[in-house]
Amino acid sequence: MSEYRVQFEVFEGPLDLLLHLVKKQEVDIYQVNLLRIATEFVTYIEQMRELDLEIAGEFVVMAATLLYIKSRELLPVDKQVAVAVEDEDTEDPRWELIRRLVEYKKFKDAAARLQERESLMDSIYEHRPARPELTAPEPVRREAASVFDLVNAVATILKRYNERTDVREIQADPYTVSEKIDYLRQLSVGRPRFPFSELFASARSRAEVVVTFLALLELIRMKLFIAVQTEQFGEIEVALAPTPPPGSVPTPSESAADGTIPVDSLPPQSPPADIVEPTPARAPDQLPEANPVGSDTETPQTA
Amino acid sequence: MELKSILEVLLFTSQKPLSPTELRDVLNRAADEEGAEEHVKALRKTPPEDIVAALETLASEHDAAARSYRLVCVAGSWQFVTQPEYAPWLRSFLGVKARPSRLSAPALETLAIIAYRQPITRAEIEQIRGVAVDGVMGTLKERNLVVEAGRADVIGRPMQFATGPAFLEYFGLPNLDGLPAADELRRIPVQRPEALLTVDNHLATAPAEPTQQELPVDTVDPSVNAPEATVEVPPAEPPAPAS
Amino acid sequence: MELKSILEVLLFTSQKPLSPTELRDVLNRAADEEGAEEHVKALRKTPPEDIVAALETLASEHDAAARSYRLVCVAGSWQFVTQPEYAPWLRSFLGVKARPSRLSAPALETLAIIAYRQPITRAEIEQIRGVAVDGVMGTLKERNLVVEAGRADVIGRPMQFATGPAFLEYFGLPNLDGLPAADELRRIPVQRPEALLTVDNHLATAPAEPTQQELPVDTVDPSVNAPEATVEVPPAEPPAPAS
Numbered sequence: 001m002s003e004y005r006v007q008f009e010v011f012e013g014p015l016d017l018l019l020h021l022v023k024k025q026e027v028d029i030y031q032v033n034l035l036r037i038a039t040e041f042v043t044y045i046e047q048m049r050e051l052d053l054e055i056a057g058e059f060v061v062m063a064a065t066l067l068y069i070k071s072r073e074l075l076p077v078d079k080q081v082a083v084a085v086e087d088e089d090t091e092d093p094r095w096e097l098i099r100r101l102v103e104y105k106k107f108k109d110a111a112a113r114l115q116e117r118e119s120l121m122d123s124i125y126e127h128r129p130a131r132p133e134l135t136a137p138e139p140v141r142r143e144a145a146s147v148f149d150l151v152n153a154v155a156t157i158l159k160r161y162n163e164r165t166d167v168r169e170i171q172a173d174p175y176t177v178s179e180k181i182d183y184l185r186q187l188s189v190g191r192p193r194f195p196f197s198e199l200f201a202s203a204r205s206r207a208e209v210v211v212t213f214l215a216l217l218e219l220i221r222m223k224l225f226i227a228v229q230t231e232q233f234g235e236i237e238v239a240l241a242p243t244p245p246p247g248s249v250p251t252p253s254e255s256a257a258d259g260t261i262p263v264d265s266l267p268p269q270s271p272p273a274d275i276v277e278p279t280p281a282r283a284p285d286q287l288p289e290a291n292p293v294g295s296d297t298e299t300p301q302t303a
Numbered sequence: 304m305e306l307k308s309i310l311e312v313l314l315f316t317s318q319k320p321l322s323p324t325e326l327r328d329v330l331n332r333a334a335d336e337e338g339a340e341e342h343v344k345a346l347r348k349t350p351p352e353d354i355v356a357a358l359e360t361l362a363s364e365h366d367a368a369a370r371s372y373r374l375v376c377v378a379g380s381w382q383f384v385t386q387p388e389y390a391p392w393l394r395s396f397l398g399v400k401a402r403p404s405r406l407s408a409p410a411l412e413t414l415a416i417i418a419y420r421q422p423i424t425r426a427e428i429e430q431i432r433g434v435a436v437d438g439v440m441g442t443l444k445e446r447n448l449v450v451e452a453g454r455a456d457v458i459g460r461p462m463q464f465a466t467g468p469a470f471l472e473y474f475g476l477p478n479l480d481g482l483p484a485a486d487e488l489r490r491i492p493v494q495r496p497e498a499l500l501t502v503d504n505h506l507a508t509a510p511a512e513p514t515q516q517e518l519p520v521d522t523v524d525p526s527v528n529a530p531e532a533t534v535e536v537p538p539a540e541p542p543a544p545a546s
Numbered sequence: 547m548e549l550k551s552i553l554e555v556l557l558f559t560s561q562k563p564l565s566p567t568e569l570r571d572v573l574n575r576a577a578d579e580e581g582a583e584e585h586v587k588a589l590r591k592t593p594p595e596d597i598v599a600a601l602e603t604l605a606s607e608h609d610a611a612a613r614s615y616r617l618v619c620v621a622g623s624w625q626f627v628t629q630p631e632y633a634p635w636l637r638s639f640l641g642v643k644a645r646p647s648r649l650s651a652p653a654l655e656t657l658a659i660i661a662y663r664q665p666i667t668r669a670e671i672e673q674i675r676g677v678a679v680d681g682v683m684g685t686l687k688e689r690n691l692v693v694e695a696g697r698a699d700v701i702g703r704p705m706q707f708a709t710g711p712a713f714l715e716y717f718g719l720p721n722l723d724g725l726p727a728a729d730e731l732r733r734i735p736v737q738r739p740e741a742l743l744t745v746d747n748h749l750a751t752a753p754a755e756p757t758q759q760e761l762p763v764d765t766v767d768p769s770v771n772a773p774e775a776t777v778e779v780p781p782a783e784p785p786a787p788a789s
Contacts, residue, residue: 012408012409012412012432012434013432013433013434014433014434015432015433016433056434058433058434058435062433100431100433103431104431104432104433106488107412107415107416107419107431107432107488108412110415110418110419110482110483110484110488111408111411111412111414111415112411113483113484114411114414114415114418114474114483115405115406115408115411117474117475117476117483118405118406118411118473118474119405120387120475121400121402121473121474121475122390122399122400122402123387123388123390123400124384124385124386124387124390124475125384125385125390125393125397125400125559126320126382126383126384126385127315127372127382127383127384127385127558127559128318128319128559128561129315129316129317129318129561151658152654304631304632308613308614308632309614309632309635311613311614311615312614312615312628312629312632312635312636313635313636313639315614315615315626315628316628316636316639316640317639329635329638329639330635332638332639333634333635333637333638333639336634336637336638339634340634343634343635368611370551370554371551371552371554371555371558372554372555372558383558385555385558385559386555388547389547389551389552389555391576391579391582391583391586392552392555392556392572392573392576392586393555393556393559394576394579395572395575395576395579396556396559396560396572396575396576397559
């Protein structure tokens with residue numbers, strides 16, 4: 001009994017049941033044997049009734065239509081009523097039924113395609129970046145600082161540190177900043193660019209590294225050299241500064257390749273955006289030991 | 304800088320789908336920004352059709368690249384979405400997508416009829432489905448998949464229905480023309496064998512003599528009487544998409 | 547389904563950068579899901595080096611495609627970022643405010659010391675800088691440029707500091723080895739006046755005012771006291787990426 005119930009309940013309506021019966025015949029819908037379908041449909045209704053299932057009104061109406069068609073079909077051909085061509089109100093019930101079945105089938109198929117899309121949508125995830133910073137890092141991330149700030153800060157510390165250390169050691173230091181400046185300028189002859197790391201390749205001691213580094217910063221401060229980082233994670237290169245017209249700053253470059261905004265607040269004429277100049281290193285004589293960096297938040301520590 | 308690349312980067316960073324109008328607004332706003340460069344200013348007042356064309360080019364480029372995501376238009380707005388075959392990983396990573404419960408088969412049938420034949424009255428829907436649709440219509444309206452769309456200009460002035468703002472989004476469709484087989488289903492099929500008079504009791508529909516009287520639509524041209532003849536119902540105006 | 551496409555789609559939908567480890571976790575989780583299909587299970591325990599290789603391939607593919615965005619690795623985690631030349635439009639679209647004011651010179655110096663010498667105690671920083679750093683340390687911690695990194699293994703067990711999750715992003719560095727002249731600058735020569743005693747061999751510097759309390763019982767190594775002595779700071783482990 002429950003099997004029957006399941007069987008009946010899957011049909012959305014009489015048209016659905018009819019389609020099911022048509023499908024069982026395995027012929028084109030236009031070629032279907034309506035007589036047989038009518039018999040089968042009525043049999044279903046009878047079974048439902050026997051099982052005390054509630055029969056929707058639509059099924060009863062459809063059964064009546066089918067019985068009418070069946071009764072017409074059973075007449076000999078010459079007794080069949082030829083529908084008057086001019087009588088537009090009279091529908092051939094067979095054609096009407098098939099037309100409805102065809103139409104219904106199309107929408108049932110369309111519903112199935114919608115259902116496919118419905119379930120497909122469960123598997124499609126939208127691209128939803130969380131916050132602007134994550135997807136647009138450059139415009140926000142690089143405006144505030146560059147690695148040169150950091151390097152420069154280190155240089156300042158180094159310089160101050162050297163001053164604090166034993167005076168005799170400094171005097172004994174075989175390297176001087178001015179020597180290294182000459183060395184770097186020679187190094188750059190005929191080579192417009194070289195990697196930052198190469199500067200230190202020949203250094204024989206830590207002290208030499210530090211002095212070379214200070215010399216480089218001095219050259220940058222004098223606008224003779226520039227430090228260039230052409231891409232965000234690229235190696236820093238040192239290059240000869242383009243010789244600008246006297247008294248001018250470098251002209252803004254159209255090829256602002258990385259969108260970097262210079263470190264310092266933008267002057268009316270900003271330097272090339274892909275070239276970040278570090279803040280000039282403090283000259284040694286400007287560096288008071290006792291109060292190294294003017295900052296309100298800091299208090300000199302007793303040394 | 305190409306327009307399409309700019310649109311792409313905007314869609315790439317957007318937290319919601321963007322319509323061509325919204326995209327144009329961004330171009331205009333950037334152009335009006337103080338100190339905007341020439342190439343930014345140049346895109347002020349980009350014609351909407353240029354934007355749509357650029358978006359379509361972009362979408363084809365992404366389709367051709369066959370990556371794990373693509374650019375699609377849903378309900379007139381553009382967004383990047385993932386390809387469905389990566390769902391197993393995304394489900395573990397992002398969790399099961401929050402989606403409204405699936406529609407029942409009767410609801411889907413009813414919705415399909417409304418989608419292709421809108422605006423349509425309840426009586427017309429029931430005529431096609433062969434059953435009453437009160438229950439499912441309630442569900443569909445509640446979920447904004449279906450909305451009321453004015454009264455039909457016939458006796459009794461019955462209410463007509465159309466697809467609602469949630470419809471295109473729910474199925475991920477760009478517009479109503481994006482419905483599968485839209486052309487075919489918008490037409491009322493009147494394919495009519497030349498005759499339905501049987502020559503044999505067991506062959507209900509074998510052709511016999513041509514008749515032409517039962518064509519349900521009154522615009523019948525005798526020449527249209529061929530088996531494949533159809534009468535076109537002009538595509539309904541899509542309802543204004545929800546904003 | 548190619549590994550790189552799966553990684554791509556995960557990065558594409560992620561709301562934060564993902565490390566190879568996190569990506570591998572997703573692959574494993576998806577493989578362990580009940581009813582996972584064979585091709586999903588097959589990626590369980592993908593070797594980390596395969597993941598990194600796939601990510602690198604992906605990044606080159608995206609670079610070659612020259613779109614408005616690309617895939618990059620920052621601080622060991624991978625993410626899609628936009629190309630900088632679209633900043634004018636993105637700024638007006640996202641309403642990006644200028645970043646909080648750039649770091650002051652004292653803050654930068656302090657940060658530089660921490661970057662090259664991490665982990666490092668506040669006393670050590672102050673020793674190098676010669677001033678107290680309470681104010682700037684607050685700022686740096688607030689902006690996640692500096693984080694606490696456990697306690698030093700010396701008397702008093704002072705807190706140590708390391709660069710925080712925002713540090714590499716702030717400077718656009720791939721990792722701590724990307725610090726300019728890292729090798730050289732990690733070994734800033736420290737010449738110790740004879741009066742000063744080192745607290746610990748691993749400390750970058752000697753304390754400014756050695757007091758009895760600070761003197762460790764047994765770690766004073768006379769050799770460290772030599773004028774030319776330098777203390778190498780081993781390259782610090784990069785801090786765990788922010789999650």
